[in-house]
Amino acid sequence: MPEGDTVHQAAHRLHTALAGSALTHSDLRVPKYATADLTGRTVLDVTPRGKHLLTRIEGGLTLHSHLRMDGSWKIYTPGERWGGGPGHQIRAVLGNDHHTAVGYRLPVLELLRTTDEHKAVGHLGPDLLGPDWDPALATENLLRDPTRQLGEALLDQRNLAGIGNIYKSELCFLAAVTPWLPIGDLPEGTPERLVKAAHRLLEANRDRPARSTTGRRDQRLYVYGRAPRPCLRCGTPVRRADQGDGSRERPTYWCPRCQSGPTP
Structure with a gap:
């Protein structure tokens, strides 16, 4: 299972690739969100919370993911071959004009209102790498x-x-x-x-x-x-x-x- 420092680094890579740009492609490959379309919305930030990743998106939405044992987010540039695993293991794709973030084997992936983030991470204790560290x-x-x-x-x-x-x-x-x-x-x-x-x-x-x-x-x-x-x-x-x-x-x-x- 990834440690908090690993998740922090993943959040930094995702934030650098996606934040501040409008999504030109979105594909959430889980049944509950298969029809959700985030295209045209700007990614505001990607924040780690313990071992959770919160991708905040324009319009008051948050894409919550957790890597657990085998999950990962990979970043690719246009034309670059995706190499994080076979296609059937892809759970999410978020892309803009410059980068595409592909989530492989994500056991937790949910789209929720940003105001409801506490439902996903409110149970956590103080974050060792977060501003709430106590x-x-x-x-x-x-x-x-x-x-x-x-x-x-x-x-x-x-x-x-x-x-x-x-x-x-x-x-x-x-x-x-x-x-x-x-x-x-x-x-x-x-x-x-x-x-x-x-x-x-x-x-x-x-x-x-x-x-x-x-x-x-x-x-x-x-x-x-x-x-x-x-x-x-x-x-x-x-x-x-x-x-x-x-x-x-x-x-x-x-x-x-x-x-x-x-x-x-």
Whole structure:
């Protein structure tokens, strides 16, 4: 699943390509909006909200999309071959005289009134890369259920918006605890430091072509995707296990020496 920094970059690309120009072509390939025609309307802006994308269009409309695991928006110039996947995976096409944005495999695509955006994103916690960022509220949200596993709490977008599975594993490593540790068992001050670290990492990576949590070019991540290679700090083989609520299990990585707490 894309992280908040990835979605921020996608929003920037879409905004640069579409904002300020009238649409000369629109095609929403989902049954509910198959007859919707946005041609002639000007794209006002493209704004990220957590992992959601809000494309605001003249006339008080917003095209809301979410990438989830496999979705993507690709930008093409006139005459350029579309290469984001087979045609049957295209869910949306928005074009002007200079660029065409093609949405592939978008699991969420809906057209709504801009005044109704809260129905799509109003449930989200403070956005790590947004103007509403509030570290105190994010910390308060995390601590609301002290029995909940840290990894699951970090992924819950209602607590704070923008953390995905990569940052979940990396943040737990930086906090020296396992993702299965209950929130209430964190050492004093750790929740506040975790929230600050999350904000710092996403801000540092918001414009980078390649994400890094280590500051190193050769090894960009501490634990995510590294099993069974050695931990960058202590040399112990990194381990991997799934974590989830039973409906959605996500691969989770940790160092059994550097991180304390329960494990599967």
